[in-house]
Amino acid sequence: PTTGRDIGSYEVELSGSGNRPLRRQEVGLVSFAYPQAVPLNSITPGVPFSQQLTATFGTGNLTWSCIGTLPAGMTLSSLGNLSGTTSAGGAYPVTFRVTDTNGSFAESTAILTVAVPSAPVITSTNAARGLVGSTFTYQITASNYPSLFGASNLPSGLTINTTNGLISGIPAAAGTNSVTLLASNAAGTGSQSLTLTISTDYFSIVRARWSNSLVSNGLAVSSLSSISSKAYGYWKTNAAALNTNATSSSPGLWSDLPMTSGDATASGNMVTTFSRLEKMAQAYATPGCSVTVNSVPTTLTGNPELVTAIVNGLDWMVSNVFTASAAQYGNWFDWEVQGAQNFVDTQTLIYSQLTSTQIANYAAAVDNYGPDSANNRDYFSWGPLTGANTTSVALVTALRGALANDSAKIAQINAPNGVPKVFPKVTDGDGFYADGSYIFHGNVAYNGH
Numbered sequence: 001p002t003t004g005r006d007i008g009s010y011e012v013e014l015s016g017s018g019n020r021p022l023r024r025q026e027v028g029l030v031s032f033a034y035p036q037a038v039p040l041n042s043i044t045p046g047v048p049f050s051q052q053l054t055a056t057f058g059t060g061n062l063t064w065s066c067i068g069t070l071p072a073g074m075t076l077s078s079l080g081n082l083s084g085t086t087s088a089g090g091a092y093p094v095t096f097r098v099t100d101t102n103g104s105f106a107e108s109t110a111i112l113t114v115a116v117p118s119a120p121v122i123t124s125t126n127a128a129r130g131l132v133g134s135t136f137t138y139q140i141t142a143s144n145y146p147s148l149f150g151a152s153n154l155p156s157g158l159t160i161n162t163t164n165g166l167i168s169g170i171p172a173a174a175g176t177n178s179v180t181l182l183a184s185n186a187a188g189t190g191s192q193s194l195t196l197t198i199s200t201d202y203f204s205i206v207r208a209r210w211s212n213s214l215v216s217n218g219l220a221v222s223s224l225s226s227i228s229s230k231a232y233g234y235w236k237t238n239a240a241a242l243n244t245n246a247t248s249s250s251p252g253l254w255s256d257l258p259m260t261s262g263d264a265t266a267s268g269n270m271v272t273t274f275s276r277l278e279k280m281a282q283a284y285a286t287p288g289c290s291v292t293v294n295s296v297p298t299t300l301t302g303n304p305e306l307v308t309a310i311v312n313g314l315d316w317m318v319s320n321v322f323t324a325s326a327a328q329y330g331n332w333f334d335w336e337v338q339g340a341q342n343f344v345d346t347q348t349l350i351y352s353q354l355t356s357t358q359i360a361n362y363a364a365a366v367d368n369y370g371p372d373s374a375n376n377r378d379y380f381s382w383g384p385l386t387g388a389n390t391t392s393v394a395l396v397t398a399l400r401g402a403l404a405n406d407s408a409k410i411a412q413i414n415a416p417n418g419v420p421k422v423f424p425k426v427t428d429g430d431g432f433y434a435d436g437s438y439i440f441h442g443n444v445a446y447n448g449h
Contacts, residue, residue: 043071043086043114045186046147050083055108058100067107068094071114087147087186089116117144119188122181126194130171131201140165142183142190150182155198171198206402211348215286224288228300231283232291234276235309242276244309246316253277253313259321267330267339270321274342277313280306281349307353314346314362324364327375335369336380337392344399351403363404370397371412382417386430387440394419 043049053076055062064080071092074084080098092112099105120142130136136158140149142165149165157172165183179194219227235242240256251258254276257269283289284307289300300306318324322343328335347354347362354362367373371393372381385393394413401409413419425432430440438446 043074043112044145045087045089045114045116046085047145048083048085049074050081053080053082053096055080055098055106057098057106058102058104060101062098062100065097065099066094067097068092070094071112074112086114089114089186116187117185120144120146120183120185120190122183122190122192124181124192126192127197128194129197129199131199131204132171132174133201133204134170136167136169136171136198138167138194138196140167140181140183144185144187144190146183146185146190148182148184150184151194152180152182153177154179155196174198174200203402203405206398207348207351210345210399210402211285211351214345214349215282217287219286219288224286224290227279227283227286228289228291231280231289231300231306232293232298235280235306237293242280242309242313244312248320250316250320252321253316261329264330267328267334270317270330271334271339271342273313273317274322274339274346277310277317278342278346278349280310281346284310285349307350310346310350311353311358314343315358317343318361318365322365322369324361324368326368328369332380336371337389337396340366340369340396340400341392344396344403347403348399359404363400363406363409366396366400370400382412382415385417387422387438388446390422391419 042051053064062080063078064076065078066076069092070076070082071084071086071090072088073086074082076082076096090113092114093109094112095107095109097105097107121144122140122142124139124141128138140151140160142149146165149160149162151160151167154160154167155171155173155175155177158167158169160167175198177196177198179196181192181194183190216223233241234254240254243250243253243255246253251260252269253273257273257276259266259269259273263269283300284303285301287301291298291300322335322339343362344366347359368375371385380393382390382393397413398410401407401412423432425434426439427433429442432438440446
């Protein structure tokens with residue numbers, strides 16, 4: 001070898017002292033560990049490829065280079081990383097060379113095979129449903145590594161990401177749409193029909209209508225001032241203001257409303273706690289609510305700090321008092337009607353600020369004290385309920401269903417033991433009489449109510 005680093009096997013005879021021939025094993029041979037093989041057919045058109053080539057050779061750092069033509073779009077870095085995205089199939093004979101710091105080099109040949117796949121076959125479902133005004137997503141999936149996606153006849157409000165095949169957006173109108181899905185690669189284009197049904201979001205309509213019934217636009221300044229001052233007082237300035245750092249060991253969210261199980265006033269304090277949170281939510285949702293404290297004005301409408309305090313308060317209640325598993329104590333009406341009503345009202349007012357997990361947790365808590373639950377009192381099931389108790393429970397149930405997009409829950413109020421039994425004329429007990437009067441609690445006239 002001329003430098004002691006050139007590749008090859010050399011048989012030489014050297015004379016030692018006294019002209020003694022040296023044995024072959026005394027002659028240094030230079031070896032080269034060839035680059036790690038690139039797996040056959042591992043390069044696919046349109047699919048990003050990356051492989052680090054390795055070699056053991058020479059002295060110091062190795063510099064990589066390539067002799068020949070790599071597939072279009074692919075490169076070999078000086079550090080030996082073969083990478084890129086190519087669009088053309090075929091076989092590409094190349095020679096990889098490594099050069100050490102002394103300038104010696106070694107080479108290895110390879111054939112890079114770019115396997116051309118068949119045209120994509122779309123495998124995602126051929127039917128999907130969405131709601132007007134609600135976020136919609138649909139992922140196109142296909143075999144054979146598509147590099148481009150498309151969709152025709154999408155409903156208004158939806159778009160497609162042509163790179164990853166995600167259809168998303170907020171549908172603007174109801175209807176059934178025959179959408180054509182497309183997925184393409186170097187070999188061709190696959191297509192599939194998608195029946196996309198967009199329905200009116202009646203849950204959202206119910207929530208919006210009920211929220212509007214709890215707030216009003218164009219209120220007199222005096223009314224806005226009253227709503228604002230009450231809410232801000234409960235939140236910040238009353239002698240017993242909201243405890244925003246309440247823990248599981250705290251007796252309540254407000255020091256004047258302890259909710260210790262067994263106390264005579266505990267269930268009533270639970271109702272008042274939910275009522276205060278609702279008043280705060282009302283100020284958050286009502287346009288034009290603000291207060292001025294020490295000459296500093298604070299807008300309550302849409303106030304992020306205020307709504308965070310409300311949500312944290314609701315979370316604390318469902319974790320510690322009005323839970324998905326705890327038993328009720330005190331007055332049954334507080335748990336099963338009034339407290340639940342304030343609770344769902346508050347959720348409706350701040351619905352956009354609730355996560356899906358919170359909505360599910362809150363629904364489970366309402367169900368725990370609702371009709372026909374394992375936790376209700378014997379007389380508090382759909383069958384024994386009468387009159388205003390039936391309609392009060394029906395309202396809570398309907399709102400709980402609308403909040404959780406749960407049509408089965410809403411359907412409960414229209415069962416024979418639900419609202420329909422309230423209106424037929426009766427001749428005895430609770431209900432409406434032929435003369436237009438209404439009796440409740442057995443013998444109490446509610447004329448004019």
